[in-house]
Each structure stands twice: as C-alpha cells, then as structure tokens.
Amino acid sequence: MKMESQRSYFAKALIELGEKDPNVVVVGADTTESIKTLDFGKKFPDRLFNVGISEQNMISIAAGLAAAGKVAFASTYAVFGVAHTYNIIRQNVAYTKLPVKIFCSHAGITVGPDGATHQLNEDIGLMRGIPNMTVLVPADAPQTAKCVHAAAAWPGPVYCRFSRTNFPTVTSVEDPFAIGKSYVMRDGDDVTIAGCGIMVSRCLQAAEELDAAGVSARVLNVATVKPLDTSTILKAARDTGGIVTAEEHTIVHGLGSAISEAVALEHPVPMAMVGVQDVFGESGEAFELMEKYGLTAAKVVEGVRRVMKRRGR
C-alpha cells in the first residue's frame, strides 16, 4: 500500500485554502517547519504567526483572530496543542463557539522515539468531551486534506488529529468527505469493524483475513468522532449484530467509547475495543509500538472472534 504524509497533504491544502480565501490565517508555536505550516507562511508571510513555545497564547490568539472574522488555524503537536491548553480551548474556543480550527500533528503513539511525554493518546476523549467541539480523525493523507477544507467551511470550532508517521493511503482524492459522516469502506453482514485514523488500514487488512476465513466484515471509516454518524453506526449494529472498534488512542474515552455510548442507548450489540489499554507509551519506532500496544490487524481479528462467540454465530 502507498504510504503518504498527512502533514504534506495538510500543508498543501492550507495553501490552496489560503489562495482561495484571504481570511485564512495560521498560528503556530515553534513547530511550523516540522508540521509544515511554514509552507503556508512562505506563501503568505503576513498570515502565519509563529508565537513561539506558548501554546495557550497560540489558542487564544487564534480565537481573537476568529472573533474578528478570520478563519484561524492553530497548529502544533497534539500534546502541546490540546493537552497543554485544555482550559484555554474550553473557554476561548468552545464556549465562545469561535471558528478556530485546531489541527494537530504528532497525535497518538506513532509519534515513536520521543516517548510517552509526546505520545498523546487522550486527545480524542479530551476534545469530544467539550460542548460545541467537532472532532475529526482522518484515515490517511488525502482525507487529511479534505478535513482542512471541510473544517474551514464549518461554522464552529474543530479539532483534527493526525500523525507524524506516514499512513497507508486507503481513500482516494475523489472520495467524498463531509463532517459528521462515516464511510463504508467495505461491505459485509457478519460483523462491523469501525476504525479511525491509521487503524482504518488495519481494519481493512483484518477484513481481508476474515474474508478468507468465511467471515464477511463491514468496515467503517469513522473520520468524524463528533458529531458521530449514529445512523450509519446503528444501521451497522442492526445489520451485523456486533461491532469491533479500533483506534490509535486510549480505549477509555475515545472512538470505542463514543460508539458504545451510541449503541448502548439505541441498539446494544456485543462489542470489542482495540486501542491503547489505559497505559502510557514508550520510545520505539511507530510500527514497533503499534505491535507492542496491540494496534494491529491481528487484534482486530481477535476482537471479531470474541464478538462473534458472544453472540453465538
């Protein structure tokens, strides 16, 4: 499978957006070269504000820009951009309902060798817990670009998380994308596998393996964790009778939790959750860490087996 950089697509999309709309501005925090917002700054020098290592400042400045009519992107590594700044986002962005677009790279365990201080496996939960926030987790590089355009057109605050690591490309530039929609990547009736981010590629791989064993799995790409596409998810629960979720994030309050909340309230079915198990990560290469922390197609298959056993199929 082709591996591509989410950051590169993010940066390209920002520039396209900047060309179309002079109101687009970007605020960064001493990571602009690394996450490539500097490309935007080279093109539009007066519209990139690098405020140094001051992430709280970055968020509030973006909010001020948004309050005066700008489409303000705030961008840095996830751990600094949304964990270090939680209450600033809560008060200055979400409560205020301002169109600040927080796009953070280096989310999750695939940050790799930098270790646990830099591997934020809690951001989806942090952000989806705040009223008025929209939470996007693109599955690959092309979808990351679409998130940029969709977020800019969305009236309220948005958080979008992506990775330092190149992801297998599982969507194509022609595929549709809308905030609030989950996409069926592969149809099936026996079980549903719902993933986000890099785990969508693992879900597809798991579905292939299951197919060879005679199990037909429906794979959902849940690129918007909030607002959750409950109609697609409940339909999958009804059609297939079991769901396995997969995310590069803690299972405590992430995608799996969001889906289980929706399903438990409307149409309970057996579920399994693949993700980081309420532990901190450690240094290592991204794919070694995914293996060690159970973010693999094999774990998804295992989850499917458990779900199918529980409901006696």
Place this chain on the structure above:
Amino acid sequence: MAEVSNAKLRELEDRARLLRCHILKMTHQVQSGHPGGSMSACDIVTALYFHVLRVDPRNPMWPDRDRFVLSKGHACPVLYAALAERGFFPVPELMTFRRINSRLQGHPEYGTTPGVENAAGAEGQGLSFGVGLGLAARLDRKAWRVYALLGDGEQDVGQTWEAALAAAKYHLDNLTAIIDRNGIQQEGRTEEIMPLEPLGDKWRAFGWNVLTINGHDMRQILAGIDEAHSHKGQPTVIIAKTTKGKGVSFMENVVRYHGAATTDEELKRALAELGEAVP
C-alpha cells in the same frame, strides 16, 4: 483626543458613581459575585464606554467597532453595568445577574450578552485574545483599537507574559493593556502572594511602552489612553493605580470584598455614601 471639559469630567464621574451603585445592587440581590475588583476598575471602564470606545449599542457586532476585552472576567458586574447604561440592553436586566436563565452570566459569555467581546473567567487569557484581535485589525488595515483590562493577580499567570511577548514581537500599537493595579488578589496582597514589583520595569523589559496613572482620576485615565493612541511601534500598558472596593469606605482595601456581596445593612450604607437615595 481634544482637551476634555470639566463638565465632561463631572459627567463621567457621576456615571461612574451610578455604575458603582449598580455593581453593589447586582451582587447584593444574588448574594454573590465580585464587587471589589469591579469597583476598582469602575472609573476606567466608565471612561472607556462613555468617552473612548467607538461602539454602537444598536449594532453590537458592527465590524469596525473598538473592542474591549475584559480579561479579569469576575469583574463583569462593572462591564454589564456599563453596557446597560450605554444602551446595549435594558438597565433593569442587571438585576438578573447570576440568576437562572439570565443573559448576564457569573462570568462573561460570548455571543449571549450584547456587547460582550470575549468569554472570561479563567484568568490570564484575555491579553492573548486581544493580540489576536489586534493582528486581525492590522491585517484588514482597519483603524479599530483593542483595549484589554487585566487584574494585577493576572500578572501571576504565565499566559499573560506569553501574550506580552507576542504583542511586542508584532509591534501591536493598536493594542492597549490596562492593569487594574489594586494591589489585592483573591487571598491577599499581591506583594505577599506573588510579588510583582517592579512591575513597570517588567513590562518595559518585555518591549512595551509603560504609563503609570491614578486609575480613579478621570483626567489621568483619558490622558493615558490618549498617549497610548499616539505611541507608535509598540503596544502600551497603562498601570492604573487603584483601590479595591473604591468608592465605599468600609469596602476599600478589604480583601473579603473580592468575592463577597454586601449585607442589607451594608448595602444601605454603601449606597448612601455614593449619594444614592436609599430605596
């Protein structure tokens, strides 16, 4: 700004007295809120809303308006009182402050209360927000200005200094910060809890133009703002020396009135001191 007439100064002082009465009554009716820091900032806020700010109560979101950012959100009684008297919403609505279903939240909410420019409550975010506004005005080549009112307790917050660095980096001369230097924070004197002096030197070292005024002297407030306007290439901070609880003798410099309303008896005495006929 032209020389201000004595009549205008008297009018502003009367207005400030009226706002102080509102602050006392608003916090008294609900027996909560923060009168002390509202009263210390009262003359500054009065000067801004009744002489300086170009705002339109009939069109609160007028794009070219000046922006007043209240960073120390707990002092919102003074802001609400000014907005009501300036015509943004009816004066009687002030008595719904902090009550269920009110537009006047315990700390300011953006988008709900006409004229409120930012959400505040967690201290320390307002100056950064003001920097964002100032940058936007500059990008759009607009003449509107940004005023951010900060508490001296807010000087403890790291983000205040992040914002100070950024405003200096971008030479934001359309941004004026005003520090309500009443010397008291929630639990006591600033110089005991977290010493700030020499405060002016700190701001100068951060690249700001620093003015020091008596924050209860209308002429000095207006002159300071004037000077901030004419200063180019740097943001200006006005350190306004004030008294917490200003205007009511038994509330002045009393730490307790940071977050305590007056009793019925105290309210009567306070209003009498301010020259209001007791109801």
